[in-house]
Amino acid sequence: MPALERIKHILTAGMPGETLTIQGWVRTKRSAKKFTFIEVNDGSAMGGLQVIASEAIPDYAASMERISTGAAVKISGTLAESPGKGQRVELQASEIEVFGECDGETYPLQKKRHSFEFLRSIGHLRSRTNTLGAVFRVRNACATAIHEFFQSQGFLWMHTPILTASDCEGAGEMFTVTRFNLDSIPQGKDGKADYSQDFFGKPAYLTVSGQLEAECMAMAFSNVYTFGPTFRAENSNTSRHLAEFWMVEPEMAFCDLGGNMDLAEAFLKHVFSYVMEHCAEDMEFFNQRIDDSVLKTAENIIHSEFARITYSEAIALLEKTIETGSKTFEYPVSWGIDLQSEHERYLAEEHFKKPVIVTDYPTGIKAFYMRLNDDDKTVAAMDVLAPGIGEIIGGAQREERLDILERRIIEAGLPLEDYWWYLDLRRYGTVPHAGFGLGFERLVQFITGMTNIRDVIPFPRTPDNLDF
Ligand code: 4AD
Ligand code: MG
Secondary structure (H helix, E strand, O other), X not given: OOXXXXXXXXXXXXXXXXXXXXXXXXEEEEEOOOEEEEEEEOOOOOOOXXXXXXXXXXXXXXXXXXXXXXXXXXXXXXXXEOOOOOOOEEEEEEEEXXXXXXXXXXXXXXXXXXXXXXXXXXXXXHHHOHHHHHHHHHHHHHHHHHHHHHHHXXXXXXXXXXXXXXXXXXXXXXXXXXXXXXXXXXXOOOOOEXXXXXXXXXXXEEOOXXXXXXXXXXXXXXXXXXXXXXEOOOOOOOOOOOOEEEEEEXXXXXXXXHHXXXXXXXXXXXXXXXXXXXXXXXXXXXXXXXXXXXXXXXXXXXXXXXXXXXHHHHHHHHHHHHHOOOOOOOOOOOOOOOOOHHHHHHXXXXXXXXXXXXXXXXXXXXXXXXXXXXXXXXXXXXXXXXXXXXXXXXXXXXXXOHHHHHHHHHHOOOOHHHHHHHXXXXXXXXOOEEEEEEEHHHHHHHHHOOOOHHHXXXXXXXXXXXXX
C-alpha cells in the first residue's frame, strides 16, 4: 500500500510544508493564466482538497488538457497555508498523473443540482455527489455504531441464513428461490409444482427476517444480534419500503417487553450520538440542504425520554383527536385496526413530538410468535414510531409456552410441522425472551432527513427496479 493520505485527514490535520500524495476525482477545475485550481475529492469527506498546479510542473499543458470534472488523478506536492476562503490548507502540485479522463460531453454529473429522481437513474455514479456521499458516510457510521453498541453490551454477532423454508412474519411476502426451469416446471399428480425435484426438495424463499434463527442462538448465548439483508415481495411503492433492506435484530434470553423497550431506546440514542460525533460535517450539510430539523431531531433523540403507550391508549387518543375535530385521517380508527402510517406519524410527530413506543397490540394484527397477554386479546408487541418515518422498529416478547405457541401457529394458518425446530426451543429449556428488528434504511432516513428510502441504500430494489 502506498503511503497515501486521505483528504479528510489532510483537511483537518495537514501541516503546511508537508509533502504528500493524494488520489481522487476532480470535482472542479478553474484555470487562470499561469496556473490551474483543481478540487479533488476522494470520498473521505464532503469537501475536497484544493490543488494548485502551475506551469512549472512536468507536462503541465498536456495534463491540464486531460483534466476535467470527473477525471481520476494522482497528485503529489507540498501543503501550504491557503490564502483563499473555505480551506485551511491547499496542495501545491509538483507532479500530476491522470489515471482516467472524463468525457465532459456525456458525463451526467454536471456542476449543478440534480433531482434525486434523476440521480436514481444513474445509480452507478450518484455516490460521487455531495448528498449521496454524505448519506453513505452516515450509513457507514450507523453500521459501526450498531456493532459498537451491541459488542460493548456483550451481545454475540451471528449470521442468520438468507435462504429459508419458513415465513417468519407469516405474511406470505416471500420471494421464491428455485432451480427449476420456469418454462417446464416438474409437476406432481395434482398438477402443482413438484418441489421434491427442486434444489432443496421443498419450496425455498429469501428470508424476511432472521429472528427465528436468532432465537435459537439466544437460547445458547443469552444475548445475540444479527444484521443482514432481508427481502419482502410486498408491492408497496412508498418512500419507506424496499424489496431488499437490511435489518438489525437483537434477541435476548431472560428478557421481557420492558427490557426490550429499554434496549431499543438506549440503542437508538447510541447510534445518534455516534453519528453526531463522527459525521458532524455531513449532519450539518443535511440540516442545511435537506431538512432544517435534522440537528434538532438528533438532539431530541439523544436527550429526551421516548414516550410509551399501549395500543389501546393510542386508539383512544386517536379517537379523541378525531372527535374534537383537531385532525382528520384518511383511514378510520377503531380498536382492532392496524395503525396506518398517518396514525403512526400523527402520534410521533404531532402528539408526542418524539419517538413513541406503542405496545400490546391486538392478537389479530401481529405475528404468531408474539407472547399472548393475560387478557387473551393482545400480545406483548412493541413498535417504535419515529417522527417523519413512522414505524422504525418492530419487536416483541416471544411466546415461550409450548401449548400456546402451537395454538397460535395453527390459528395463523401456518403448517405446524415446518416449525418443529422452533417449537423445540420451548421443549428444551425455554425462557422468557424478547427482541426486535430495526429497519436499517429507515434509521438512516430518520437520521439524515432524506425523504425517500431509495436514496439511503446504494442500489435500491423496488418493484420494477433492478438496475445496477
Ligand atoms: O416489523 P417487522 O416486520 O418485524 C420483523 O420482521 C421481526 N421479525 C423483527 C424482530 O422482532 N426480530 O420489521 C422490522 C422493521 C420494521 O419496523 C421496519 O423498520 C423495517 O423492518 N421494514 C422495512 N424497511 C424497509 N422496507 C420494507 N419493506 C420493510 N419492512 C419492514
Ligand atoms: Mg412491523
